Amino acid sequence: MTDTATATATRTTALITGSSSGIGLDIARAFLASGADVVLNGRDADRLAKAAAGLGHPERTAWVAGSIAEPETGEALVRTALDRFGRVDVLVNNAGTFASKPFTEVTAEELDCFLTGNLRGTYLTTQAFVRALRAQGGGGSVVNIGTVLVDHALAGFPASAPVVSKAGVHALTTSLAAELAADNIRVNLVAPGIVRTPLHAESDVDSFGGIHLLNRIGEVSEISEAVLYLAHAGFVTGHALRVDGGHVIGRP
Numbered sequence: 001m002t003d004t005a006t007a008t009a010t011r012t013t014a015l016i017t018g019s020s021s022g023i024g025l026d027i028a029r030a031f032l033a034s035g036a037d038v039v040l041n042g043r044d045a046d047r048l049a050k051a052a053a054g055l056g057h058p059e060r061t062a063w064v065a066g067s068i069a070e071p072e073t074g075e076a077l078v079r080t081a082l083d084r085f086g087r088v089d090v091l092v093n094n095a096g097t098f099a100s101k102p103f104t105e106v107t108a109e110e111l112d113c114f115l116t117g118n119l120r121g122t123y124l125t126t127q128a129f130v131r132a133l134r135a136q137g138g139g140g141s142v143v144n145i146g147t148v149l150v151d152h153a154l155a156g157f158p159a160s161a162p163v164v165s166k167a168g169v170h171a172l173t174t175s176l177a178a179e180l181a182a183d184n185i186r187v188n189l190v191a192p193g194i195v196r197t198p199l200h201a202e203s204d205v206d207s208f209g210g211i212h213l214l215n216r217i218g219e220v221s222e223i224s225e226a227v228l229y230l231a232h233a234g235f236v237t238g239h240a241l242r243v244d245g246g247h248v249i250g251r252p
Contacts, residue, residue, distance in 0.1 A: 011036060011085070012031070013039070014038050014089065014090040015039045015088060015091045017094050018068075022199065023192070024092070030228055040052055041063065043066065045065035062081070062085075068121030071124045088129060088140065091126060093121075093126065093142065098147070098159065098199070114164075118169060119165045126172075138185065139184040144172070145189070146166050146167075146190070188233075194209075194212070194218065196217055196220065214245035215245075
């Protein structure tokens, strides 16, 4: 086997949901910079194609459009990774929705939307990924994206519906870390504080910095660094890594 073929055979393949912009896109950029192959995902095919093109590594990038709430999307992500790159190694469950609304004003339809987009989508995509890992002999890594609001809510930011759906993702992380350890599949979670993303494009997001001990908001690159660490930390599983500037442990 040539050196090039050997490198290709051993290169990590990462599947990243919700990666057409914001945190997910930066995670994809970080994996590419580390030498990995990546498969992007998002619901808007045009935005996804532009995001993939902007990453600048067409030989190491593929993408699948579709909602992760549908099992076919996770299956397509896995199939695309295997067809293009020959293996799967890391799944980053980044896709999800989040919005603030008072508890008594949340409709049943809105609650279902959060539960479907955040919890069901993560659950189903991880199922497809784990089946593929087992088929290739086990071993691999799942990194979920949660929120520090599960551990420390804000009175001035009512968000019970998205938070309870993300709490399910936190619980899923713990449960799967135990269930999948025998397959050498590690499952961890990154819990961000407030981060500068397109989600906050129309607000003065820096004004929220004071809720963190470090008196600033986070940057997407800081979430990506945490995700890469957990993706490759071979003796870490079932861990929720807060990247929140000290939001949970105290106040300035």
